[in-house]
Amino acid sequence: MLALERLKERFGPAVLHTASAHGNEMATVERARSKEILAFLRDDAETAFDFLSDLTAVDYVAYPPAGREPRFEVVYQLYSTSKQHRLRVKVGVPEDHAEVASVTELWPGAGWLEREVWDLYGIKFAGHPDLRRILMYDEFVGHPLRKDYPKEKRQPLVRRST
Amino acid sequence: MGLEFHTSRLADAVNWARKFSLFQYPFVTACCGMEFMATAAPKYDIARFGAEFPRFSPRQADLLIIVGTITERQGPILLRIYEQMAEPKWVIAFGVCASTGGFYQNYSTMPGADQVIPVDVYIPGCPPRPEQVLDALIMLQERIQKGEGHSQKALRVEAQAHKAGQLKVLP
Numbered sequence: 442m443l444a445l446e447r448l449k450e451r452f453g454p455a456v457l458h459t460a461s462a463h464g465n466e467m468a469t470v471e472r473a474r475s476k477e478i479l480a481f482l483r484d485d486a487e488t489a490f491d492f493l494s495d496l497t498a499v500d501y502v503a504y505p506p507a508g509r510e511p512r513f514e515v516v517y518q519l520y521s522t523s524k525q526h527r528l529r530v531k532v533g534v535p536e537d538h539a540e541v542a543s544v545t546e547l548w549p550g551a552g553w554l555e556r557e558v559w560d561l562y563g564i565k566f567a568g569h570p571d572l573r574r575i576l577m578y579d580e581f582v583g584h585p586l587r588k589d590y591p592k593e594k595r596q597p598l599v600r601r602s603t
Numbered sequence: 604m605g606l607e608f609h610t611s612r613l614a615d616a617v618n619w620a621r622k623f624s625l626f627q628y629p630f631v632t633a634c635c636g637m638e639f640m641a642t643a644a645p646k647y648d649i650a651r652f653g654a655e656f657p658r659f660s661p662r663q664a665d666l667l668i669i670v671g672t673i674t675e676r677q678g679p680i681l682l683r684i685y686e687q688m689a690e691p692k693w694v695i696a697f698g699v700c701a702s703t704g705g706f707y708q709n710y711s712t713m714p715g716a717d718q719v720i721p722v723d724v725y726i727p728g729c730p731p732r733p734e735q736v737l738d739a740l741i742m743l744q745e746r747i748q749k750g751e752g753h754s755q756k757a758l759r760v761e762a763q764a765h766k767a768g769q770l771k772v773l774p
Contacts, residue, residue, distance in 0.1 A: 601720065
């Protein structure tokens with residue numbers, strides 16, 4: 442609760458939406474200021490989110506009833522080892538400009554997580570030092586966790602000739 | 604008492620020796636590995652069937668046991684390991700993932716190791732029980748004795764082609 446108050450107080454309209462239910466706190470923030478906001482959450486003495494538990498993404502292209510705008514959301518799960526509280530931060534990402542600021546400078550552990558999101562969702566992270574595929578092979582075309590990636594599509598590297 | 608002779612073809616004797624001295628290379632990628640360990644451990648004791656010694660180099664093995672899910676990304680690695688093994692060689696697909704891809708049906712999972720290399724015996728199950736594995740080994744031994752392993756057949760074809768002078772040797 443406290444983290445959400447701090448966030449709204451400090452960033453006002455850049456915090457697009459907040460929610461709190463059953464002890465789960467969530468804030469959707471503006472994409473253009475995401476890195477600045479996340480840096481604040483890490484460095485502020487009250488929030489002190491020194492640990493990035495997870496970084497992932499969601500594709501809402503076919504989300505009922507008619508998809509959602511913007512198409513993607515990048516989700517940051519933050520934890521504070523000193524305050525022992527958590528916060529979920531979401532950033533909407535449009536399809537035609539699928540890019541957010543990298544947080545590798547804030548939490549070095551974000552490096553592989555951002556590579557995974559790039560690999561599977563095709564969302565770029567501006568400022569990432571080495572944004573390559575991490576799970577799929579270099580020959581792979583497309584981003585398989587996008588909901589419009591054909592379910593039956595296979596891209597084998599090698600097959601028996603007989 | 605006269606002399607007793609046991610007559611047999613040389614190939615039968617060789618195959619008899621082969622089937623009781625299998626050197627396995629376990630290509631373990633997933634949870635089936637636990638069941639493979641149980642099969643190799645004293646309780647089920649695969650050593651009783653002459654296949655006790657896992658080699659961790661494919662060059663020293665003649666039985667490739669594919670234990671677990673194979674991803675498309677692993678395909679070239681699996682093929683290279685198979686090609687490194689000395690002939691004649693045999694392959695067991697251990698568990699449903701190695702046999703068909705199992706319940707994984709997605710962009711990353713290979714639908715069975717036989718997409719890349721020939722497989723002699725498939726073991727169903729998720730994971731298979733050790734008894735099934737021993738049963739598969741006995742089935743493989745029967746095939747080895749009859750000379751029906753895929754690599755044994757390929758070697759015979761090659762030998763016949765050599766005899767007929769059809770074998771093209773690369774310069």
